[in-house]
Amino acid sequence: EDQVTQSPEALRLQEGESSSLNCSYTVSGLRGLFWYRQDPGKGPEFLFTLYSAGEEKEKERLKATLTKKESFLHITAPKPEDSATYLCAVQARNQFYFGTGTSLTVIP
């Protein structure tokens, strides 16, 4: 069964305290893995697409990496404005599967 699991469910960090979010997946025919940020009351906002194992992408304080079974979203020296829910999604064949997200809170 195709499945996407994110951990931890919630994460509280002090401002400047780096950490990583995990997304593990079991799908056949992976076409791409996506990271989104979702703020309360808003739709998901696209961050990254990763296509193949070993790929890495960076944007400001965020860096996404991909292996054959999981992806990590590394947050370096986070700021309070990075507080949000981070969603991972995979595209397998013609469908998209989302994880339940990691709720990140960055405390000043």
Add this chain to the structure above:
Amino acid sequence: GAGVSQSPRYKVAKRGQDVALRCDPISGHVSLFWYQQALGQGPEFLTYFQNEAQLDKSGLPSDRFFAERPEGSVSTLKIQRTQQEDSAVYLCASTLEGLGPYEQYFGPGTRLTVT
């Protein structure tokens, strides 16, 4: 340019009522997706259009759910005889090309509450 817009933003329906949710994708985007997001969960795929053709509707939870995109731009998700379990945020997303992998641009969602 304008992003994906959805209307209404909030809808309260009494159980048994029919509702229609509208999505205006980014102009020129070929593909359009509908998702259902329950509180504290990730979005769940409902259906997918490429232009006016509905290519996948396998995620629609029952035959009370119906989606259309007659002219290949605006889409409407209709729910007949709403039930309490239909309460959720309904998200629409569009992509420039066909079935990717391309990043999806999401609208703000319609929060449906069935009482």
